[in-house]
Amino acid sequence: MNAMTETGLRVLSYSEAIREAMAIAMENDPTVILMGEDIGVYGGAFQVTLDLVDRFGPDRVMDTPISELGGAGVAVGAALTGLKPIYEFQFSDFAMLAMEQIVNQAAKLRYMLGGEASVPVVFRLPAGSGTGAAAQHSQSIEAWFGHVPGLKVLQPATPEDAKGMLLSALADPDPVMIFEHKLLYKMKGHVPEGSYLTPIGKALVRRSGTDLTIVAGSIMVHRALEAAERLAAEGISAEVIDLRSIRPIDAETILASVRKTGRLMVVYEGVKAFGVGAEISAMVAESDAFDHLDAPILRLGAADAPVPYNPDLERAAVPQVETIEAAARRLARREV
Amino acid sequence: MPVEVILPKVDMDMSHGKLATWHVAEGETVAKGAPLFDIETDKAAMEVESPASGRLLSVTAQPGDMVAVGTVVALIYAEGETVAETPIQTTAAPEPEAPVAKTVEPVPTATAHPAAIPQADPAVAPGLRATPAARAAARASGITLEEVPGTGPRGRIQRDDVAAFLAHRVEAPALASPGAGAWSAQPGPLHVSSRKGTGVPLVLIHGFTADSQSWAPLEKALGADRPLIRIDLPGHGRSPRRRLGSFAELARMVVEALDDVTRGHDKVDLLGHSLGGALALAAADIRARRIRSLALIAPAGLGPEIDAQALTGITRATRAESLAPWLRRLTATPDGISDDYARAAMRLRADPALRAFQAELAEILFPDGVQPFDLRPALSRLEIPTAILWGRSDHILPWRQALSITGDFALHLLADAGHVPQLECPDRVARILVRHLLM
Numbered sequence: 054m055n056a057m058t059e060t061g062l063r064v065l066s067y068s069e070a071i072r073e074a075m076a077i078a079m080e081n082d083p084t085v086i087l088m089g090e091d092i093g094v095y096g097g098a099f100q101v102t103l104d105l106v107d108r109f110g111p112d113r114v115m116d117t118p119i120s121e122l123g124g125a126g127v128a129v130g131a132a133l134t135g136l137k138p139i140y141e142f143q144f145s146d147f148a149m150l151a152m153e154q155i156v157n158q159a160a161k162l163r164y165m166l167g168g169e170a171s172v173p174v175v176f177r178l179p180a181g182s183g184t185g186a187a188a189q190h191s192q193s194i195e196a197w198f199g200h201v202p203g204l205k206v207l208q209p210a211t212p213e214d215a216k217g218m219l220l221s222a223l224a225d226p227d228p229v230m231i232f233e234h235k236l237l238y239k240m241k242g243h244v245p246e247g248s249y250l251t252p253i254g255k256a257l258v259r260r261s262g263t264d265l266t267i268v269a270g271s272i273m274v275h276r277a278l279e280a281a282e283r284l285a286a287e288g289i290s291a292e293v294i295d296l297r298s299i300r301p302i303d304a305e306t307i308l309a310s311v312r313k314t315g316r317l318m319v320v321y322e323g324v325k326a327f328g329v330g331a332e333i334s335a336m337v338a339e340s341d342a343f344d345h346l347d348a349p350i351l352r353l354g355a356a357d358a359p360v361p362y363n364p365d366l367e368r369a370a371v372p373q374v375e376t377i378e379a380a381a382r383r384l385a386r387r388e389v
Numbered sequence: 390m391p392v393e394v395i396l397p398k399v400d401m402d403m404s405h406g407k408l409a410t411w412h413v414a415e416g417e418t419v420a421k422g423a424p425l426f427d428i429e430t431d432k433a434a435m436e437v438e439s440p441a442s443g444r445l446l447s448v449t450a451q452p453g454d455m456v457a458v459g460t461v462v463a464l465i466y467a468e469g470e471t472v473a474e475t476p477i478q479t480t481a482a483p484e485p486e487a488p489v490a491k492t493v494e495p496v497p498t499a500t501a502h503p504a505a506i507p508q509a510d511p512a513v514a515p516g517l518r519a520t521p522a523a524r525a526a527a528r529a530s531g532i533t534l535e536e537v538p539g540t541g542p543r544g545r546i547q548r549d550d551v552a553a554f555l556a557h558r559v560e561a562p563a564l565a566s567p568g569a570g571a572w573s574a575q576p577g578p579l580h581v582s583s584r585k586g587t588g589v590p591l592v593l594i595h596g597f598t599a600d601s602q603s604w605a606p607l608e609k610a611l612g613a614d615r616p617l618i619r620i621d622l623p624g625h626g627r628s629p630r631r632r633l634g635s636f637a638e639l640a641r642m643v644v645e646a647l648d649d650v651t652r653g654h655d656k657v658d659l660l661g662h663s664l665g666g667a668l669a670l671a672a673a674d675i676r677a678r679r680i681r682s683l684a685l686i687a688p689a690g691l692g693p694e695i696d697a698q699a700l701t702g703i704t705r706a707t708r709a710e711s712l713a714p715w716l717r718r719l720t721a722t723p724d725g726i727s728d729d730y731a732r733a734a735m736r737l738r739a740d741p742a743l744r745a746f747q748a749e750l751a752e753i754l755f756p757d758g759v760q761p762f763d764l765r766p767a768l769s770r771l772e773i774p775t776a777i778l779w780g781r782s783d784h785i786l787p788w789r790q791a792l793s794i795t796g797d798f799a800l801h802l803l804a805d806a807g808h809v810p811q812l813e814c815p816d817r818v819a820r821i822l823v824r825h826l827l828m
Contacts, residue, residue, distance in 0.1 A: 288707030315522050315548060347522035347548045348541075387541050387549075387739075 063246065068101045068238040070212035071177070074219035075102070075139060077248050079109050082137065085223060087114045088128050089141030089177075098143040099179055099238050125151035125176070129159045129228075132174040137223055144190045145178035145232055159228040160203030171226040175219070180232040181272060181322055182371055188359035191367070193322040195232045195270075196329050199299040205229040205253055206299040210274040212242040214297060217251025224250060234272045256303035258310065262292035264385045265316035268307055268333055270296040273320045273372060280378035289385040299329055307333060308342040315347035316384050322371050325354025348389050351380055391464035391472075392441035396428060396450070398458045398538040404554075405457050405535075406430045408450045413439070415448045419465065426462070434573055443467045457535045459518060459544025519546035526551040540736070553733035579620055579646045580627040586616035589658055589681055592650065593619045594643065594672075596663030596689075597754070598703050598747055600626025600737075607811040610819035618650045618657070622665070624746040636754055636762040640671040647672050647679075656681040660822070662811060663786065664689045664754065667764050673775075674767035682774040684822055687783055687808050690764035692790035697758025699785055704748040709735040721782035721807035769796040776825050778818060780806030799825055 065073065078085045087102060087109075093116045096103030106114040117124035121142060128140040142148055148155060159172045182191035198206045205227060209215040215233065222229035259274060260281050269277040274295045281291035292310050296303070311317050317337055319330035330352030337343065337350065356370040383389050396406055409427040413419045425439040439445075443465040450462040466472055519527070519534050523546045527534045530551070537554045539546035572582045582601060583590070591611070593604050601619035608617060621628035623642060633639050651657050659680050661669025666688025673680045689695070702715035713731035717723035738744055755761075768775070775798035779788035785808040791800050801821050806813045 288711075290708075315520075344521050344525035347520045387547060389542065 062243040064241050065212050065216075065244040066238065067209075067212045067215050067233070067240045067242070068099060070216040070242075070244045071101050071219055071233065072103065072105065073244070074216040075105060076108065078137075078220060078223050079105075079113060081248065082223070084135060085113075085137045085139065086131065087139050087141070088117050088124055088131075089115075090117055090119055090124070090143050092116060092141050097141055099235065101177075101233075101238070102141065121147045121150035122154060125154040126158070128174050128176075129154050129162075129172055132159070132172045132228075133162070133170055137173050137175070139175045139177060139219075139223070141177045143179070144186070145180040145194060146190055146192050148176070148178055148194070148230075155198070155204070155228070155230070156201050160201050163227060164203060172228050173223075173226050174228045175222045176228070176230045177219075178230060178232050179235050179238075181234040181236060182355075182360045182367055183236045183272075185362065185364060185367065186235075187362040191360035193232070193271075193324075193355065195230075195299050196321075196323045196327070196332070198230055199302075199329065199332065201300075203227065204300060207231045207253065208271040208297060208299060209233065209251075210237070210271050210295050210297070212240065212244045214251050214295075216244055217249050218253070218297075220248055221250040221253050225253065229253070232271065236272055240275075251297075254298045254301035254303055256297050256306040257295045258292060258306065259295045260291070260293040262290035263314060264290045265318060265381060266292045266294060266307070266310040266314045267318050267320060267377070267381060268294045268296055268310075269320040270299065270329065271322065273322060273377075276372065276374045277320050277377055279374045280381055283374075283378050284381055284385070287382070289382060291381055291385070296329070302332065302336070304336055304340070308337065308340050311337050311342040312345045315345050317346070318351040318353065318377075318381055318384055320353045320372050320377055321355075323354055324357060325352055326357060328352070328354050330354055348384055348387065351384055351389060353377060353380055391446070391466045391470065392443070393461045393543065394425065394440060394445075394463040394465060395544045396456045396458055396460050396462055397437060398540065404538055405455050408452060408454050408456055408462065409434065410452050411448070412436075413445050415445055415463075418442075418444050428456075430572075439465065441465045441467070443470070446472060457517070458538040459546065461516070461544075517546070518544055520548065522548040523551050530555055549732060549736050552729050553736050556727070556729040556733035577646055577649050578629075578631070579623060579642065580629075581618060581620050581646055581650055583618040583650065584616060586614045588615060589656060590616040590618050590650075590654055591658045591660060592647065592669075593617060594659070594661040594665030594669050595619075595622065595625065596661075596665050596687075597622075597700065597751070598625070598738075599662070599665075602626065603812065606815040607818060610815040611822070620646050620650070622668075624743065624750060630742070630746045633750065633753060636667070639754070640668055640675075643668045644672050644675055647676060651676075651679050658682045658684070660684045660686070661688065662686040663808065666690070667762065670764045670767050670771075673771060673773065674764075677771070677773065680773055682776075683771065684776045684778065686778045686811055686818070687780060687786050687788070688764075688777060689760055689786060690762050691768070691794060692765075692787070693759050693761075694787055694790070695755055695758065695760050696785045697755060700751045700755060700758075701748075704744060704751050706735065706738070707741075707744070712738070718784045719808045720813055721780060721805050725807070725813060765794050768794055768798065771796060771798070774825075775799070776801060776821065778803060778810060778821060780808060780810045780813070782806060783808045801825075 092102040093106040093114050125140055128138040131138045159174055163171050180193050195206055198204050207218045209218045260278055267277045277293045281293050284291055292314055319333045321329045334350045353372040360370055361367050406428040409429045411426045412424045419439045421439055421442040423439050424436045426437050428435050445463055445465055447464040450456045517534055526548050534546055537546050537550050540550055541547045572584050574582050595601055595603050601621045624630040656679055659669045659673055666685040667690030673683045699715050699718045706712035709732040712735045716726045716731055720726055777791050777798055778801045779791055780803050803810050811818045
């Protein structure tokens with residue numbers, strides 16, 4: 054990131070980038086409103102909406118009661134009437150309280166009403182572990198929503214994508230869930246000025262390589278990139294793909310990479326079983342890229358346990374740079 | 390889980406091995422590291438050690454069976470471990486479709502598959518481990534996977550293995566002619582393999598980063614009757630890595646190996662290439678009476694100059710792409726080395742410890758990119774028939790070094806050959822050896 058600063062490009066933090074996206078959208082489109090618990094004067098649990106109530110007023114930046122089901126329900130209803138609400142969950146874990154509205158209402162209404170209605174709601178969900186917030190505030194449940202037709206599920210890994218994805222989500226006529234990683238909020242990076250759209254459903258090759266493919270999302274992209282950098286010193290060339298979108302998933306980019314490298318590893322913060330890695334592994338196994346596989350597919354996910362509160366255990370429970378590096382090395386050295 | 394006993398690959402171009410004897414009977418217990426069974430390949434006989442301690446069960450290969458490399462031939466159960474009903478899909482009972490590749494002789498070539506892939510692929514033996522990429526590569530090139538030695542975990546055949554197999558097949562087609570004597574290994578500090586025949590044995594010493602397998606094309610050109618003895622230098626081929634401080638120490642080690650192998654013979658002919666040439670020269674100087682004739686191909690030790698970049702490049706390369714350009718410097722023209730060849734060569738250099746050892750050895754033998762050892766005096770002292778063969782397009786060692794030496798030797802300058810004429814034009818090299826020496 055320092056390199057970017059030195060080049061004179063504009064640098065913002067991930068949370069500043071999200072805030073800027075919301076401000077731009079609200080300035081350009083009077084139907085965009087913000088809803089959520091303590092997002093007004095307090096600025097939100099992670100201070101992402103800080104000061105927006107001062108700029109746009111309490112009618113458009115609305116504090117909702119501590120009822121996720123109620124808040125999400127109002128947001129879905131508002132979207133049906135033509136508004137474009139952005140509903141913030143304090144923690145993505147609390148989306149479970151609003152499942153009915155997200156899964157049964159927002160995701161299904163376009164289908165059930167024959168395409169005559171749409172629900173252009175955006176849900177923002179601070180996700181992931183690493184903050185010592187324990188089992189009920191540290192989960193990575195994005196894969197749950199990958200299972201629901203009608204939703205779009207995004208995971209920005211950089212400030213630039215965080216802004217571009219939010220603007221794309223607002224431009225999308227259907228419900229979009231954006232899982233923001235809590236540890237990334239302070240991460241700084243280049244963010245272009247003005248309005249731009251990051252395509253939904255398009256993965257990005259963040260590092261090109263030939264020996265193996267690492268598909269990762271959110272903060273795991275950065276860990277995978279660091280592992281790849283370390284492995285490069287040993288002559289191992291890892292390709293790192295930033296998944297960016299879980300639903301829709303960019304099969305083309307992943308399959309092309311597997312055809313090239315013949316070795317695939319998927320790294321994600323959700324529990325390993327029944328997760329993003331399972332979907333990607335099966336997708337590759339079912340495709341023509343199968344014939345290019347030269348080793349078993351590896352998945353690195355979280356331990357089969359709730360995220361522990363103990364900091365050492367919390368760290369050990371999810372993939373870290375060292376675990377990614379070790380697994381990738383074994384895969385590249387044909388030890389798997 | 391029981392530990393699988395796998396027929397190992399003990400020779401570079403080995404696809405099958407004959408299980409000669411079991412040292413442990415089925416049902417008996419065996420200790421890890423104890424001799425378990427003997428295998429014979431077309432080149433060598435080897436004792437295989439037990440991979441684990443426990444009871445030997447589910448033996449699927451009997452003495453005399455030809456077995457594909459990587460095949461599970463038995464299982465070893467730890468003390469108290471429950472024995473599965475049918476751990477592998479075969480039992481001792483002689484079933485007609487016993488799945489282990491029992492007697493399938495290696496089909497040499499020309500079993501090209503039709504473009505359409507049959508439902509049940511007859512190229513793939515049940516239980517054979519191969520990655521999808523290896524299977525696809527085998528289908529595309531019309532070979533059966535049973536022929537291909539697997540180097541992956543648990544003997545799994547990987548894409549590289551198929552590439553190496555194909556490269557090697559191109560390099561040395563139909564290597565084992567029926568009449569050819571089998572290679573056998575001799576005990577000693579260095580790996581020495583010999584092949585029986587009639588006449589005076591020819592001892593072969595390979596060059597830096599090569600191994601005794603690199604003589605295959607020349608061996609073929611020389612014919613199957615000649616008795617051959619090949620020495621693997623330390624940290625090369627199948628010789629163990631041994632710490633060395635100087636060229637002199639290496640030469641002493643080679644002379645000791647030579648003493649061992651010549652014990653049963655009155656005299657031997659000696660042939661060395663590059664570093665092996667310098668070592669052959671040193672050995673002939675010390676053991677003049679045991680050597681009938683000496684042939685040196687692009688020998689080291691006749692001048693200080695050497696292409697140090699290529700040495701460093703080859704020893705440091707971790708991938709076929711970075712190895713290939715340096716390999717291409719070995720031959721007269723770069724097109725002598727295909728990508729497949731480079732991949733096969735890299736596969737043989739896959740072990741980081743081997744690369745590290747050879748890189749260190751390069752630094753010891755050729756400090757600062759110079760040949761510090763001078764064998765010109767040795768050459769001028771020789772009284773046995775001696776020939777030097779040198780490619781005129783050698784990019785590693787300059788052939789002009791041969792012009793400044795005094796001594797009674799024949800110099801053959803080979804047009805269109807680089808640093809490895811024995812690989813580039815083996816027939817021509819063989820012809821010169823036969824015509825000008827007493828070989």
